[in-house]
Amino acid sequence: MAVQAAVTLRRVAKTYRTGAIDVPALKDVTLEVPSQRFSTLIGASGSGKTTLLNLVGCIDVPTSGTLEVCGQIVAKLNADEMADFRARNIGFIFQNFSLVPVLSAYENVEYPLLLVGVKGNERRERTLEMLTAVGLAEYAERRPNELSGGQKQRVAIARALVKRPSLVLADEPTANLDSATGAAILDLMRRVQAEFRTTFIFASHDPQLISHADDIFCIRDGRIVKPDTGAAQ
Amino acid sequence: MSFLWKIVARNILRNRRRSLMTGSAVAAGAMGMLLFGGYVAQIFAGLETASVQRNGHLTVFHSGYFLFGPGNPAAYGIDHYRDVMTLIEEDPVLEPMINVLTPTQSVVGIAGNFSGAIDASKTFVGEGFIPSDRNRMQQWDELHTGSIKLPDHRMADEAQGRGLVGFGLARMLGLCAPLKLPACPAMPATADISPGRVGALPDSSLVVLARQDAAGTAGESPAGPRLDLLGATASGAPNVVSLAVAGVERQGVRELDDNFIAMHLSLAQELVYGRGEHKATGIVLQLKHTSDMPAARARLMSLFRQHNLRLEIKDFADLNPFYGQVVGMFSGIFLFIALVMGTIVLFAVVNTMTMNVLERTNEIGTTRAMGVRPGGIRMQFMSEGMLIGALGTAFGTCAAIALAFAVNHAGLTWSPPGNASPVPLRISMPGHPPALIAGTWIALVLVATLAAAIPANRAARLSVVDALRHI
DSSP, X not given: OOOOEEEEEEEEEEEEEETTEEEEEEEEEEEXXXXXXXEEEEOOTTSSHHHHHHHHTTSSOOSEEEEEETTEEGGGOOHHHHHHHHHHHEEEEOTTOOOOTTSXXXXXXXXXXXXXXXXXXXXXXXXXXXXXXXXXXXXXXXXXXGSOHHXXXXXXXXXXXXXXXXXXXEESTTTXXXXXXXXXHHHHHHHHHHHHTOEEEEEEOOHHHHHTOSEEEEEETTEEEOTTTOOBO | OOXXXXXXXHHXXXXXXXXXXXXXXXXXXXXXXXXXXXXXXXXXXXXXXXXXXXXXXXXXXXXXXXXHGGGOGGGGOBTTHHHHHHHHHTOTTXXXXXXXXXXXXXXXXXXXXXXXXXXXXXXXXXXXXXXXXXXXXTTOOTTOOSOOOOOOTTSBTTBTTEEEEOHHHHHXXXXXXXXXXXXXXXXXXXXXSOHHHHHHGGGSHHHHHHHHHTTTTOSOBTTBOEEEEEEEOTTSOEEEEEEEEEEEOOOSSHHHHTTEEEEEHHHHHHHHHTTSOOOBSEEEEEESOGGGHHHHHHHHHHHHHHTXXXXXXXXXXXXXXXXXXXXXXXXXXXXXXHHHHHHHHHHHHHHHHHHHHHHTHHHHHHHHHHTOOHHHHHHHHHXXXXXXXXXXXXXXXXXXXXXXXXXXXXXXXXXXXXXXXXXXXXXXXXXXXXXXXXXXXXXXXXXXXXXXXXXXXXXXXXXXXXXXXXX
């Protein structure tokens, strides 16, 4: 049985304009990312990994081509619809954790549920359940500045998963962590991915993370290439 | 507390010093507007009270009096004024509104003091009234200005020949010494004045008439000095009455102080109408509440139309153009100060919110990526501006109330323009007028919110990708 695609890109290109110069970041990318898998996007700095993740995360739009995320053609959405789509379907894990500093760990995890309108008790239960899943139930009332780097990233993972999104995107999630903490975070992500059957897409250089991936997509100079060969797919 | 307000409040506390400085600017703006507004309100209240105490709220005149009558009060008297007063007094609509209803008689003429060595005369502007009614009118203080005057017993209803003169007029007519007025120079002896002028005085027509008509009454009586008042009757004949000067009544405006004579209504009528039918120049209505003025005016007009009376009605602002000028001037100054304060608040909030947006750009990118709409970001920053504005204005209001309380209880006095005697220096706060506090609060909160809208819009329009890249 064929695995259904969580993300489909057809001849997608993204060009940035810097002053009078056009800088192509992605060139003619065609790709299908299977759902409920642990997929990794690898490539050197400046190869276009983050640009691709931004497009898949619906926080940027392609210059040309068709992008379909969770069955939705992204180009048809306006700014508000795209925000609502992200709120319902996509979770983000950032390299620098990006927690809201004025909110406690509990409130940071609760925030996405408020955006999708989950009510009182259910919201509380799901927030605590997710904090427990990442091992931070006893740190629920702490602010981000009272947490270590690993704890912050666990809160970020809980925040990304609490709304049970179809897709979680992580850009270098272990880059700011030491190797032991990075390994623990990787185990945690693998575990929750299996538990919640979510599609995970990572952009990473981390060989440890790459070794855990179900699928590996390699990007070079804005094009998808076969891993290790450098040949275009 | 909603999640939005939780974030808003915590973000304000996050940059305590910056928020405090901005809030202080808003508070200072609120304080400035409220204190000056309260002071202006007190000036307006003081002016209104002084006008109403003196002229009542409404005065009924013979039609055309206001334009032409002061030059010839005799020709513009109200016929059968007592019947008109009865009509007004017994009207069921007007009766509950009226505090004092009283007739007045204006008179112009020449006042002379030819007693002893003094030969002095001066044109005067006189006002005849019923002393007890005037004393009642001076107790009116609906606006609680504290400027109630003590009843003046120097004039009395039964002492119809007694009156008061302006301080300047008293000086010019040589009454300083007889009245024992402090800081009032005595008149030089006639021999010290230019001989040519002195020689002409005893033969002047005024002196002759005065001495003929008021023979035996002029000069210093046991009750005090007397003045001869010469006027023209309604028929054009000269007429003289004698006034026993019971004292001086300082007037705030020099021109009036040099010409003013207050006298009993009967004496003024006798001077203007002689033995003919006594009329009145005006019928003064002092109402219990200023807010009744439009209704009372409308009712009076309806009554006059109904009874075919050729009468017109003027309110205290019509009779005292100075009132309107002061109100206009202070309203303009208040508006200018409010604009300056509003501008300070605007720039303070714009500056603070711009810095907040800049510092939280990455956070904006994160929350936008999580699914917060652009409108949600705009709302968050505008709410922060609004909350800073609301807290700053609330603090400024409390400080203004405290300061006003201190000023009001410090026992300070001042002499407003047009007042002869000092009045308490007060700042209307907090109850009067409540619109000032509410208006200031709404205006400054609105300015703070709108000021925040500028950086908030910029935050809402940020590209999510650019915001996430921001360090």
